[in-house]
Amino acid sequence: EDQVTQSPEALRLQEGESSSLNCSYTVSGLRGLFWYRQDPGKGPEFLFTLYSAGEEKEKERLKATLTKKESFLHITAPKPEDSATYLCAVRANVNNDMRFGAGTRLTVKP
Amino acid sequence: GAVVSQHPSRVICKSGTSVKIECRSLDFQATTMFWYRQFPKQSLMLMATSNEGSKATYEQGVEKDKFLINHASLTLSTLTVTSAHPEDSSFYICSASGQGANYGYTFGSGTRLTVV
Numbered sequence: 146e147d148q149v150t151q152s153p154e155a156l157r158l159q160e161g162e163s164s165s166l167n168c169s170y171t172v173s174g175l176r177g178l179f180w181y182r183q184d185p186g187k188g189p190e191f192l193f194t195l196y197s198a199g200e201e202k203e204k205e206r207l208k209a210t211l212t213k214k215e216s217f218l219h220i221t222a223p224k225p226e227d228s229a230t231y232l233c234a235v236r237a238n239v240n241n242d243m244r245f246g247a248g249t250r251l252t253v254k255p
Numbered sequence: 256g257a258v259v260s261q262h263p264s265r266v267i268c269k270s271g272t273s274v275k276i277e278c279r280s281l282d283f284q285a286t287t288m289f290w291y292r293q294f295p296k297q298s299l300m301l302m303a304t305s306n307e308g309s310k311a312t313y314e315q316g317v318e319k320d321k322f323l324i325n326h327a328s329l330t331l332s333t334l335t336v337t338s339a340h341p342e343d344s345s346f347y348i349c350s351a352s353g354q355g356a357n358y359g360y361t362f363g364s365g366t367r368l369t370v371v
Contacts, residue, residue: 149298179359181362186264187364187365188259188348188362188363189299189362190362191359191360191362194359232298232299234299236359242289242314243301243359244301245298245299245300246298247296247297247298248298250296
């Protein structure tokens, strides 16, 4: 069964303190790994899609990487406005739907 | 581009009544719509997938008679929670894909349903 596990569940950082969020997955044929940002009471906001091991994508202070078993979302010199829940999701060959992890709640203190 | 509008953002209803949630694609044709449910501090769980003009495909454990999905046009899908009960209180989110909107890219802003 497809599984997506995110860690840590919650992360508190000081402004400027870089860190990484982890997304481990087991799927029967990956058709894409997605990262989203979700603010309280809002729908997910698309950040990145990664398709193959070794792929990397960047956007401002965020960088997503992918291996055959996990993905990392690296946050460089975060700011308070980066505080949100970051969701990881995978799309597999067998099912045409998306399986989400439980998310990492990131808090960046000024 | 590729904007999905979801309404209402919040709704409170009495137990036993029905509630309709709308999901509209504003600038693209949504051939496929997805409906998710999210409990506090939990992940999004797919409820059903609907293709325009076809019956929705429901995930295992989701009652199709309770969660009615209509996708009669390329720009509108609706989720109706029938005979709502307090346990149906949750955050409901739609997502859409189609020409001009890649899979997984566009989500609605969500609807907070509270059944009292």
